[in-house]
Amino acid sequence: MKYKKCLKCLKKKPTTSFYGSGKYNSQGVEYLSRLCKKCKHAYKTQRRKERKAWMDKIKLELECTKCGYSKETHPNFTTKALEFHHAQNNKVFAIGDAVHRGYSKEKIMKEMSKCVVLCTRCHTEIHYGE
Secondary structure, three states: OOEEEOOOOOOEEEHHHEEEEEEEOOOOOEEEEEEEHHHHHHHHHHHHHHHHHHHHHHHHOOOOOOOOOOOOOOOOOOHHHEEEEOOOOOOOOOHHHHHHHOOOHHHHHHHHOOOEEEEHHHHHHHHHOO
C-alpha cells in the first residue's frame, strides 16, 4: 500500500485518503490532492462559511430596488430575503449558488454588478407575473 503526507495535518495516510485530480503523469499514475479528504472537507467548509458571512455583510447594506425592503424598513429583516436579479438576461451563474460552488469574491462581485437587488416577493412577481 502506498502512503502520502497531508500538507495540512502532516499525517502520513494511505493514498486512498486523498482525492484524485483526474490528471495523470507520463507513467499513468494519477496526481493526488495535497490535502487528505478530511482536511480538504474542513477547508472547503470553512471557506463556504467565510464566503457566506461576506455575502451576508454585503446584503445587510442593500435594499429591494422595487419595494425598499431593508434592515431600516423592516424590524424582522433577513438577508436571505434579498436576491440578485439579472435584468438583462446576461447570467453567467446564479449569485445564490456562487458561494457554495467556491467562486472567488472578484468573480462574484463582477456578476453582482450586472444585477438588481430584489426581495424574494418582488423577484417572484417579476418572474411569474402579478
